[in-house]
Amino acid sequence: MNSATLYSIGELSRRTGLSVRTIRFSSDSEVVAPTERTPAGYRLYDLDALQRLELVRTLRELGIDLTAIRRVLNRELSVAEVASAHADAVDVQIRMLQLRRSVLRATARSGSSPQETRLMHRLTQLSGEERRRLIDDFIDGVFGEESTDPDAVAMVxxxxxxxxxxxxxxxxxxxxxxxGLMRDEDFRDCLRRTAGHQAHRRTLDIETEAGGELMAFTRPGPAKVPLRRA
Known part of the structure; x- marks a missing residue:
């Protein structure tokens, strides 16, 4: 091959905007291998290597890891396949960042203690499936008895x-x-008694023990924004 068509690492650095150190790392990692070496051992790269390095730079700037990039360069995966997978991963990251932002704002507004902040962060980190399981466990624990009105359980x-x-x-x-309410055993016991009243078609008014306890737990405080229905 004519040496005039080959590029040194310095020339590749100028053409791609990548540092010499990055190009050398890509070469050592066999992401973009040198085309040949000079008698003195200096690496030389052809036009294909230049184009591969430009693709590496683009994919790295998009946050794609070197393992995936290597598979693209080896034609084991297409750019479209890698882009789709990483777009899904970015969606998850965006959602987690949105939750983190909301927790930080809630903490700043309410002046939460360190313990409350940790609990808030842990609860909002749960996946949708984990939150659903938490609610299902609560409903099963409170309304799971045979004496419970099945229509009331379905409504809940x-x-x-x-x-x-x-x-x-x-x-x-x-x-x-x-x-917090779903984890509160007193609240769960109160709801069990309330469900028992309803299952036996007994009137539940505010003067009854179960009705009074339930109102004490759910009495309105500061205005709250309702959560989205599942």
């Missing part, structure tokens, strides 16, 4: 909320409060 299940992909500060706060 149909009304269970979930966090939207980009929740507001109020929605995060409401979800954390809901999760």
């Amino acid at each position: 299940r149909s009304a269970t909320p979930d966090l939207p992909d980009d929740p507001s500060t109020d929605q995060v706060a409401a979800w954390v409060e809901l999760a």
